Amino acid sequence: MKPSDKRMGVLWLLLYVVFALAPLILMLFGERPMGREFIRELSVAFGFVGIGVMALHFVLTARITAVKAPYGSDVVYHFHHRIAFLTLFLWLAHPVILFIQFEWARGLLNVFTAPWRARWGVFSVVFLLGLMLLAIWRRQLKLEYVIWRITHGVLAVLAMLAVMVHAYMVGRYIGTPLKQALWLAYGAISVALVAYLRVYKPWQMLRRPYRVTLVRAEHGAMWSLALEPVGHAGLRFEPGQFAWLTARKSPFAAHEHPFSFSSSSEQRGSVEFAIKELGDFTATIQDLPVGLQVYVDGPYGSFSPDRHRGAEQRLLIAGGAGIAPMMSILRTMVDRGDRTPVTLLYGTQDWDGASFGDELATLQEKLNLKVVHVLERPPEGWQGESGYVTREMLSRYLPGGATNLHVYLCGPTGMLNAVEPALEALGVPPARIHLERFDLA
Amino acid sequence: MRHRIANWLVWVISAVVVAGSALVALLQSRAG
Numbered sequence: 001m002k003p004s005d006k007r008m009g010v011l012w013l014l015l016y017v018v019f020a021l022a023p024l025i026l027m028l029f030g031e032r033p034m035g036r037e038f039i040r041e042l043s044v045a046f047g048f049v050g051i052g053v054m055a056l057h058f059v060l061t062a063r064i065t066a067v068k069a070p071y072g073s074d075v076v077y078h079f080h081h082r083i084a085f086l087t088l089f090l091w092l093a094h095p096v097i098l099f100i101q102f103e104w105a106r107g108l109l110n111v112f113t114a115p116w117r118a119r120w121g122v123f124s125v126v127f128l129l130g131l132m133l134l135a136i137w138r139r140q141l142k143l144e145y146v147i148w149r150i151t152h153g154v155l156a157v158l159a160m161l162a163v164m165v166h167a168y169m170v171g172r173y174i175g176t177p178l179k180q181a182l183w184l185a186y187g188a189i190s191v192a193l194v195a196y197l198r199v200y201k202p203w204q205m206l207r208r209p210y211r212v213t214l215v216r217a218e219h220g221a222m223w224s225l226a227l228e229p230v231g232h233a234g235l236r237f238e239p240g241q242f243a244w245l246t247a248r249k250s251p252f253a254a255h256e257h258p259f260s261f262s263s264s265s266e267q268r269g270s271v272e273f274a275i276k277e278l279g280d281f282t283a284t285i286q287d288l289p290v291g292l293q294v295y296v297d298g299p300y301g302s303f304s305p306d307r308h309r310g311a312e313q314r315l316l317i318a319g320g321a322g323i324a325p326m327m328s329i330l331r332t333m334v335d336r337g338d339r340t341p342v343t344l345l346y347g348t349q350d351w352d353g354a355s356f357g358d359e360l361a362t363l364q365e366k367l368n369l370k371v372v373h374v375l376e377r378p379p380e381g382w383q384g385e386s387g388y389v390t391r392e393m394l395s396r397y398l399p400g401g402a403t404n405l406h407v408y409l410c411g412p413t414g415m416l417n418a419v420e421p422a423l424e425a426l427g428v429p430p431a432r433i434h435l436e437r438f439d440l441a
Numbered sequence: 442m443r444h445r446i447a448n449w450l451v452w453v454i455s456a457v458v459v460a461g462s463a464l465v466a467l468l469q470s471r472a473g
Contacts, residue, residue, distance in 0.1 A: 013450070016454075020454070021457070021461055024465050025465070028468060032469070034472055035470075036469070037470060038466055041466035041470045042462060042463060042466035045461075045462035045463070045466045045469075049458050049462050071447070075443045075444060078444050078447050079450065083455075089455075090458070420442075431442065433442060435443070
């Protein structure tokens, strides 16, 4: 990680805490109700800080490169998923404390008889609960990814707007102009960030379209999709990064999917993605006609050897679709004449599931590269590695001595969860193990 | 490791938020 990234990482974190707590601190200043019970004030405090934490979710998910760069997109989304439970706790604790402690409060649950200030509070919690339940059980509910994403965004905005109206209508603690300005800013920034992501960015993409130039079948249900910029110079990316791709739809339709670049970052203009058939959209890649206009939002991600200059050795560990960013890393190394020793451990179910086999064999001649295929179900007579990537297997490919080794790991969650601790147990410093998780949703 | 740090931060921020809320509630309930 660059020193500037580290500094920005700490700064963003401090700002996060400040903006989360600001509504709480402001409770203590200006015009406010006095002499109320501790438990009632605690309920109010949870409510206010809950709004602050909720507003920050819009920042976490707005794809602001400067915010994501120090941590990596997958970590920011991971944080977003986890801190969502704190948000839900705060939003539920606020009314539940009142219901338990005060009999008068229980009547507010009835939206048919309750005053509007309470109705908006109930609506906001219902929107947030719905949003959380759909996010947790999306797969079990068999909800299509694109439909879920749109629903997720709409419910988040509705929850935020409802809770702001609730806070305004209740009116206590927000009587002074400074407090009102702060609340307006929280609401306005949340809406502005949604507009940035769903209006400004698509508008930018519309002005910088791409055209499909090649759809090539690879081994292992993988497709290489090549795009060239139309009327502009294209984008620059680091090997290992990814972008959001919109095909067959307007960029405003939010029908976008994240894919890793697989081409060399030294290649100017055109870009290539390696896309494995895994879900509803990826199964249709083969049907994309050459010449089709598509849109690319990127690059994103910090999973790149370019962030760790001076590495003396690299170990790439890929599982399934995780080979895509590794191809970009290796192809870029060729173009740069990079002779850093590199080992690729590539896990697939069987030999037929391994993509880019011929090219990897060729790359071994061009680079200081050793390719190790790890087959879960090896064919009869297979002499290579088989089963899962284990600690014992890793020990055979880790260099001895204190070399400046960096490990890049991309694959299914189960594989990452097993391999990362195994690497640490073998003495690889955690700061030199870099992960990319597919599942941003 | 970055994910573990993120998990740890979630716990720390949660603790700060809950403790901060309790402190503000205490100060507020004693005010006036």
